[in-house]
Structures are given as structure tokens and as C-alpha cells.
Amino acid sequence: MPLILLPTTTNDTLAWTRIRTLAYYGPLHVLTHTRPVSESSIRSVAQDRKKDIDKPNTWQWKVVDTDLPPSEDDPEDNRGRTIAIAVWSAHNLSGQNQKRRDGGEQGVDSGWGIQEEPPFIPPELRLDVLTAVLNPLRAAQNEIMGSSTPYLKLDSLATHPEHQRRGAGKLLLDWGVGKADEEGWRTYLDASPMGLKSYEKVGFKTVKEVTFDMEEWGGKGKDWWACMVREAGGGELISMQ
Numbered sequence: 001m002p003l004i005l006l007p008t009t010t011n012d013t014l015a016w017t018r019i020r021t022l023a024y025y026g027p028l029h030v031l032t033h034t035r036p037v038s039e040s041s042i043r044s045v046a047q048d049r050k051k052d053i054d055k056p057n058t059w060q061w062k063v064v065d066t067d068l069p070p071s072e073d074d075p076e077d078n079r080g081r082t083i084a085i086a087v088w089s090a091h092n093l094s095g096q097n098q099k100r101r102d103g104g105e106q107g108v109d110s111g112w113g114i115q116e117e118p119p120f121i122p123p124e125l126r127l128d129v130l131t132a133v134l135n136p137l138r139a140a141q142n143e144i145m146g147s148s149t150p151y152l153k154l155d156s157l158a159t160h161p162e163h164q165r166r167g168a169g170k171l172l173l174d175w176g177v178g179k180a181d182e183e184g185w186r187t188y189l190d191a192s193p194m195g196l197k198s199y200e201k202v203g204f205k206t207v208k209e210v211t212f213d214m215e216e217w218g219g220k221g222k223d224w225w226a227c228m229v230r231e232a233g234g235g236e237l238i239s240m241q
Contacts, residue, residue, distance in 0.1 A: 002067060005171050008060035008085065013049040015073035016062070016080045023114040023158035028212070031126045031219040032133065034241035041122035048120040057090040057122075063176060084159040084168035088176045090185070105212045129217050136210050137190050140227045145188050152180040165215050169198065176193055177202050180232060187230040196226055203234035 008016060023036060055059060068081035121127065145151050154176055161166050180187040190210070191199050208227040214220060 003083075003166070003168055003171060004064050004066060004079065005068070005175060006062055006064055006079070007227045008053060008062050009075075010050040010053050011075035012078075012082065012085075013048040014043065014063055015071060016060075016085045017046040017049060018073050019082065019085055019160045020156065020158045021131050022161055027214065027219060028149065028223050031214050031217060032126050032129045033088050033122075034126060037122060037124050041124060044123060051117075051121060057093060059088045059175075059179070061172055063095070065163065066105075083163035083166070084102050084157075086157040086172035086176070087155040088179065089155050090150060090183075091145065091151050091153060092148055093221050109113045111214070112123070121167070126217075130216065132224075133212050136212070137159075137225060137227075140210055141188060141190075144227060144229065145186070149186070150183070151186045151188055152176060152183070154187070169195075173198065173202060177230065177234075180230070184232045186232055189226050189228050191226040194225060199228055199230075202230065204228040 033064060047187060052058070060149040062082045063084040064078060064080040066080035068083075070076060071081050074082050114193050125197070145153075154173075157172055159166075176187060179185075183213060187204070189199065189204065191204070191206075196206075205228060206226040207229050210225045210227060212223045
């Protein structure tokens with residue numbers, strides 16, 4: 001199973017969206033949507049995603065199985081089938097030290113002359129529920145990591161359900177850990193129970209837990225995340241205070 005790590009391009013956003021949708025499916029996904037996500041919405045999200053590919057301070061990767069032919073969502077020159085994706089982002093960098101996805105430096109636009117189009121929001125999405133889920137996680141991130149010291153965050157990591165436990169997630173995780181150590185950054189992520197052990201193996205430690213009561217929004221049970229931090233070099237965790 002020769003798996004290779006490649007940068008994500010604008011031609012990969014449909015596969016990216018499909019894999020993420022399939023991998024994240026579960027009780028919380030059902031609760032945050034009024035009905036199954038349509039093919040039209042998946043393709044619209046994928047199109048919208050193209051503008052995020054080359055954002056500064058962001059690195060997007062895919063894992064390709066070179067033993068398999070490209071899927072219908074993959075570009076023809078994909079060298080195989082995309083089976084996993086990840087997005088990493090750097091935070092609290094100075095305006096003079098913005099990082100491009102190729103590792104170079106990039107200045108920051110003031111924003112006065114550029115107006116980005118609003119993101120596409122699938123009509124199936126319950127935005128109020130999603131906001132209730134994300135707000136405590138964002139608050140925890142800000143509380144733990146602060147606003148002055150640079151750090152790397154794992155924004156998303158997803159493996160196609162048919163290709164889990166084959167090492168694709170480890171390739172994506174190892175890239176981020178290596179990047180953080182190279183830059184001397186701490187690393188932050190929100191872990192579900194499924195991913196907890198994998199993150200602990202590379203030095204992440206839980207510093208806070210966030211729980212979401214799905215019953216308050218018409219669902220059943222509770223969802224849980226571990227807010228995890230890894231020190232640069234995998235060293236001992238220092239105080240969050």
C-alpha cells in the first residue's frame with residue numbers, strides 16, 4: 001500500500017469535501033443538518049473551497065494511494081486515489097512573517113481594497129446548532145493558546161471510512177508535528193474520542209475538555225472533545241496560565 005503525501009490543489013476540492021463529509025458523518029452531523037447533504041451542496045462547497053487553497057499561514061495536504069485508480073472526484077493526474085486530507089494553520093504570526101503554503105514569506109493585505117465573497121452555506125445546515133458547537137471550542141482555543149505566541153493548529157484531518165487504519169492519518173499528523181518542531185511552535189487541536197490515542201502517541205496532552213449536550217437541540221446524548229497541546233519538540237507541557 002504505497003501511500004504518498006502531496007499538497008492539495010484547487011483540483012482536489014471535490015475529493016476533499018467528499019472525504020470530509022463521509023468521515024465526519026455521525027450523530028452530530030445528523031443533528032447539524034436538516035436532511036442529508038445533497039450532491040449540489042457538496043459541489044458548491046467544493047467550489048467555494050478553492051479560494052482557501054493558497055491562503056497564507058495555511059498548509060493543506062492529501063494522502064494518495066498509488067495502488068488505486070483516481071476516484072471520480074480526483075483529478076486525472078492524481079497518481080492514485082485520494083484517501084485522506086488535512087489542513088494545518090499557523091496563528092499569531094507577525095505581519096512581516098506570514099507563511100505561504102510553499103514555505104516562503106508573504107505580506108499581509110490591509111483588507112481595505114479587497115472584499116471576499118461570503119462563504120457558501122449549504123441549505124441543509126442548521127447554522128444555529130453549528131455555532132453552538134463551535135463557539136465553546138473557539139473560546140477554549142483562545143483561552144489556552146492566547147493571542148501573542150505563534151502556534152500551529154490542526155484544523156481538519158479526515159480519512160475516507162473505507163481506508164481508515166492504514167497509516168494515512170499518521171502521514172498527515174507527522175507532517176504537522178515536524179513542521180511545528182522545525183519552526184519551534186507549539187501545536188493545538190481538538191480531538192474526538194476516536195483520535196485521542198493517536199495524538200497522545202506523538203506528544204499531545206489534554207489540557208481542557210469540552211462537552212456538547214445534543215439533547216438541548218433535539219438530539220440524543222453528548223459529544224465530547226479534548227483540547228490538546230503539544231510542546232515544540234514533544235517536550236513536557238508547560239503551564240497554560
